[in-house]
Amino acid sequence: MVVTGVEEARAALGEVIGLCGRIVAFTGAGISTECGVxxxxxxxxxxxxxxxxxxxxxxxxxxxxxxxxxxxxxxxxxCASAQPGRGHYALANLVANGKVSAIITQNIDNLHQASGVPEERIIELHxxxxxxxxxxxxxxxxxxxxxxxxxxxxxxxxxxxxxxxxxxxxISFGQPMPQAALERAYQETVRCDLFLAIGSSLVVYPAASFPSLARQRDAKLVIVNGEETPLDSEANLVLRGDIGDILQPFAN
Structure with a gap:
């Protein structure tokens, strides 16, 4: 199901978060663009x-x-003036409230840490x-x-x-991926009830394999993104629109 209205997207996301006990967030560049990155x-x-x-x-x-x-x-x-955005603070709040167990990120901008997420809850693939x-x-x-x-x-x-x-x-092109981070991401993915992919094009592998892995393990997959992704057809729910607008209520 694809939802494009902001209020509808917020309601749908709130409902699925409320139903799931262990959530893993997966973030890409789209969560940071409103921050100036x-x-x-x-x-x-x-x-x-x-x-x-x-x-x-x-x-x-x-x-x-x-x-x-x-x-x-x-x-x-x-990027010198970049500060965490609404999406970062929403995830920080969900981590603090015990809903999100880990944030797997493709980003290198340090904004999850700056938003207050403990270092041990962040898995940096790149x-x-x-x-x-x-x-x-x-x-x-x-x-x-x-x-x-x-x-x-x-x-x-x-x-x-x-x-x-x-x-x-x-991690530069041609540089080996960090195996410890990949293993941690795998373990978090196979244990989650909900895999929440936010702001990722879902085309860069091996990172983009984790949403599919979550679905294979019967977790729900929700994609929040401004554009279509190759994995939209696999998702239980696709929320298409401005990421900050959709996640803003969860930052409070």
Missing amino acids: PDFRSKDSPWRRYKPIDFALFVSDVLMREEAWRRKFALDDI GNGAYARCLSCGARYELQPLRRDFEASGAAPACFECGGAVKSAT
Whole structure:
């Protein structure tokens, strides 16, 4: 069933949330666009101007590492004022009330954490762009001092501990997915009663396999998105419209 009216969508979502005991939320770029974070596929997306560097090139070529950091900081400037939106606060409220057990996210913007969701309830499939890590030893680095040093020297940062390459803690094209996060997402998905997919195009795999897995395990699937997705036909309920408008009542 596809619902397009805002009030009808809110009522339908409230009803299904009330009937389900264990809910997993799955979020994509659409939940953050109202916050000033551009999505990846829109026509004028800055991601088209600052295309990510393939992981193999980042590792093998210091010039590509330098270019990757230039693009990273340019994108950070575009998103510098982003704050959690209505969808983030709605999910934070549902987590706090014990309805949502985990948030599986494709996003790297750190806005679920900023909305107050405990770190242990967030499963980041594509990493997090709010800090960096050494690819060799895993040491964590904060971005502000890295940027200061990079802008002063132009050199890609290296690890103070082991000398390894330091990279934004996101998963780049060609980089292995985090197996621990994938396993956690799998376990949460197979145990849920309701899988709530919000703002995802549901075309990026393996992340997009989780909604189908939930349906295979007899969980309800609700998709909240502004556009059609390839999994709409599998869903019990599709709520099509502005994500913030639909989720706003659940933020209170």
